[in-house]
Amino acid sequence: MSEWKLKDCCLSISDGDHLPPPKSDCGIPFITISNIDSTNHIDFSNTLFVPTEYYDNLDSIRKAQPDDIIYSVVGSFGKPVLIKENKKFVFQRHIAILRPNNEIVDSRYLYYIMLSRNFYMQADSVAVGAAQRTISLTSLRNMKVNLPELSIQQHIATALSRYDSLIENYQKQIKLLEESAQRFYKEWFIDLRFPGHENTKIVDGVPEGWKKKKLMDIADVVMGQSPKSEFYNSEKKGLPFHQGVGSYGFRFVDDNVYSSSLTRIAEPNSILFSVRAPVGRLNFTKNKIVIGRGLAAMNHKNGSQSYLFYLLKERFFKDDIIGNGAIFASISKDELLNQIFIVPNDKLVSQFNSIVNKMDNSIQSIDTQIRHLTEARDRLLPKLMNGEIEV
Numbered sequence: 001m002s003e004w005k006l007k008d009c010c011l012s013i014s015d016g017d018h019l020p021p022p023k024s025d026c027g028i029p030f031i032t033i034s035n036i037d038s039t040n041h042i043d044f045s046n047t048l049f050v051p052t053e054y055y056d057n058l059d060s061i062r063k064a065q066p067d068d069i070i071y072s073v074v075g076s077f078g079k080p081v082l083i084k085e086n087k088k089f090v091f092q093r094h095i096a097i098l099r100p101n102n103e104i105v106d107s108r109y110l111y112y113i114m115l116s117r118n119f120y121m122q123a124d125s126v127a128v129g130a131a132q133r134t135i136s137l138t139s140l141r142n143m144k145v146n147l148p149e150l151s152i153q154q155h156i157a158t159a160l161s162r163y164d165s166l167i168e169n170y171q172k173q174i175k176l177l178e179e180s181a182q183r184f185y186k187e188w189f190i191d192l193r194f195p196g197h198e199n200t201k202i203v204d205g206v207p208e209g210w211k212k213k214k215l216m217d218i219a220d221v222v223m224g225q226s227p228k229s230e231f232y233n234s235e236k237k238g239l240p241f242h243q244g245v246g247s248y249g250f251r252f253v254d255d256n257v258y259s260s261s262l263t264r265i266a267e268p269n270s271i272l273f274s275v276r277a278p279v280g281r282l283n284f285t286k287n288k289i290v291i292g293r294g295l296a297a298m299n300h301k302n303g304s305q306s307y308l309f310y311l312l313k314e315r316f317f318k319d320d321i322i323g324n325g326a327i328f329a330s331i332s333k334d335e336l337l338n339q340i341f342i343v344p345n346d347k348l349v350s351q352f353n354s355i356v357n358k359m360d361n362s363i364q365s366i367d368t369q370i371r372h373l374t375e376a377r378d379r380l381l382p383k384l385m386n387g388e389i390e391v
Contacts, residue, residue, distance in 0.1 A: 002147055003144050004104070005096065006142070009110070010100050011099045011101050013096060013097070015095060016062065017090070024050055024051045028050050030048040030050050030097065032091070033075060033094055033244075034274065034281065036081055039113065039171060040255050058090070062097060064087075065086065067083065068098065068099050068100075068107070069107065071140070072096075073094060073095065075133065078120045080114040080115055089245060106150060106153040108154075109147075112157060112381055113145050115378070121234065148387075170367075185313075185314060186314070188352055190228065194226065195348070195349060207344070214338050214339065216337040217301075219299060222296065222298075223275070224290075224291030224295040226293065227241070227253050227290065236249060238290075240286050240287070242272065242289050242295060244292075245281045247348070266295075268297060269285070269286070271312070272284070272285055272297070275293075275332075276330035276331070279331045296336065304349050305357075307353040311341060
């Protein structure tokens with residue numbers, strides 16, 4: 001086992017272009033930190049785009065290729081992704097890209113090192129800034145990793161990757177369930193083929209009895225606010241802190257700030273809704289958490305959470321994201337609360353919710369399995385790397 005600086009075991013360590021990229025309706029996907037999901041994969045389902053010519057003119061070290069690792073270095077820092085496919089994409093300067101020297105380090109092994117708690121704590125110690133904590137490229141290049149012989153790295157990476165294969169299979173199941181629920185919503189409330197539609201009058205394109213309502217009329221909304229840095233800890237004291245809809249992170253907030261104006265709380269089963277970067281990402285939270293300023297927590301006034309989730313998803317989770325930002329789209333509290341929706345009668349909402357809630361429960365159950373696999377992998381990771389368990 002020998003200690004290496006990242007710059008010495010990588011061919012290059014760079015970041016995204018520092019100039020704002022030109023926008024395009026199609027072309028090459030433009031990735032931000034928010035496109036890195038909770039299982040350390042890139043979500044390409046809702047990205048901005050840049051022209052192909054812009055991508056072609058980038059330096060080769062900024063063009064991701066298989067076995068590269070991208071790593072978030074600003075704000076929600078410490079999120080690695082191992083690139084497995086030869087897919088073209090562009091990323092913001094808040095993301096670093098590492099090209100490992102495969103004669104020294106196995107790319108998968110380095111990814112697992114960067115996924116570990118020890119590496120995160122090392123990153124946390126060199127991050128600077130308050131509102132937007134940042135790991136400079138210089139600091140990243142000088143961060144240290146312990147590397148055994150290459151053959152041992154490969155054996156360890158293979159053992160850990162089995163967990164990731166199971167996680168990916170579960171993710172595919174979740175995607176199928178989500179797509180099914182969204183189609184169900186569209187059939188009832190967009191195509192208007194809901195139960196009893198044959199005998200319902202349509203007035204000005206809207207079924208009789210349906211009403212226009214603001215979000216504030218159908219949901220209770222809590223806006224997040226990030227606590228000051230001195231209130232965070234990594235010893236699991238207090239409530240977990242979420243910066244994004246899939247940000248499970250390592251940071252917690254102490255009890256003595258729960259009631260402070262610096263924090264906002266999301267109760268269990270609340271819908272987490274991203275209010276920036278970009279607007280409209282959604283998730284449920286199982287536990288009571290502190291939410292950062294990039295999030296809002298929502299609860300349907302009549303308890304129809306599944307209906308509210310897909311109502312919001314239909315409006316926001318698409319290319320025409322509303323907001324007043326450029327790359328980082330955002331929406332204010334007033335803009336959010338005053339969003340107008342055409343809402344069916346309570347009976348139909350309840351009927352839809354009871355059916356789709358079963359799908360959502362299945363999604364939550366599979367998500368729990370993913371969480372358990374992830375935790376098992378993360379417990380095994382340091383033991384393999386420290387030699388406590390032989391492969």
